[in-house]
Amino acid sequence: MLLLAALVSGPAHGYALSAELRRRSDGLLAIVEGSLYPALHRLEAAGLVASSTETADGRRRRRYELTADGKAALDEEMRSWEMFKRCVDSVLEKIA
Amino acid sequence: MSHDEPIKAYMRSVRSSLHLPKKQRLRVLEEIENHLNDGAAAHMGLGTPRKQAITLAIDELGPPDEVAAGFIEQGARAPDRTGPTRWLPMLVPLFLFVPAVGLLAWSLTWYSGGLTIGEQVVQRTYVLRALIAAALSCAAYLSIRRAHSDKA
Numbered sequence: 232m233l234l235l236a237a238l239v240s241g242p243a244h245g246y247a248l249s250a251e252l253r254r255r256s257d258g259l260l261a262i263v264e265g266s267l268y269p270a271l272h273r274l275e276a277a278g279l280v281a282s283s284t285e286t287a288d289g290r291r292r293r294r295y296e297l298t299a300d301g302k303a304a305l306d307e308e309m310r311s312w313e314m315f316k317r318c319v320d321s322v323l324e325k326i327a
Numbered sequence: 328m329s330h331d332e333p334i335k336a337y338m339r340s341v342r343s344s345l346h347l348p349k350k351q352r353l354r355v356l357e358e359i360e361n362h363l364n365d366g367a368a369a370h371m372g373l374g375t376p377r378k379q380a381i382t383l384a385i386d387e388l389g390p391p392d393e394v395a396a397g398f399i400e401q402g403a404r405a406p407d408r409t410g411p412t413r414w415l416p417m418l419v420p421l422f423l424f425v426p427a428v429g430l431l432a433w434s435l436t437w438y439s440g441g442l443t444i445g446e447q448v449v450q451r452t453y454v455l456r457a458l459i460a461a462a463l464s465c466a467a468y469l470s471i472r473r474a475h476s477d478k479a
Binding site: 293 | 355358362394
């Protein structure tokens, strides 16, 4: 869900994605970078992201972008997360 | 030793552990090398000396054997079905279909002289074989197409 969310603002290559996740979480959420690309490849295989190559500064780079299915999956994940968060908050409020 | 040597050594180590089809392997190696270069550039942008920046980028990515293992698990779950080899399962129904149609066409030449009851039975068998082989070929074709589109 976090990778899909990081792609909402637009296409990005792998390093930019991990940097974006670190930035948005004020450094608290440092994705294990070695697992980033297998995760991206899984999302691509599932049709939730698409990748394309571009050449910049003589280097061929692969960038990822959210597909329509990926956006729909993210919306669904966010609804589930909101529901989960409300449940936990509700339980914690009763304890407090 | 050049400053980039640790990246080259890291890449050699990943490459030796990365047992994937060539196309997939090249893609993974390119992404990892770009990631290391991006990471090093980001640290250098914050004022870290080049040699130390490369070491930090490598540490953040993780041990090469663990990085390679992540891709191998991924490859095992989703084998590469994008090449021409994905059509190999079509060979079996086609081997049935082509001779069945050939026999049917050959049997149709019998019409010129009229058909005995025995010939009619044989011809119906050829029609049935051709229909079954055609159905199998269609089913195999659609299954492969669906599997491919699910992956893409």
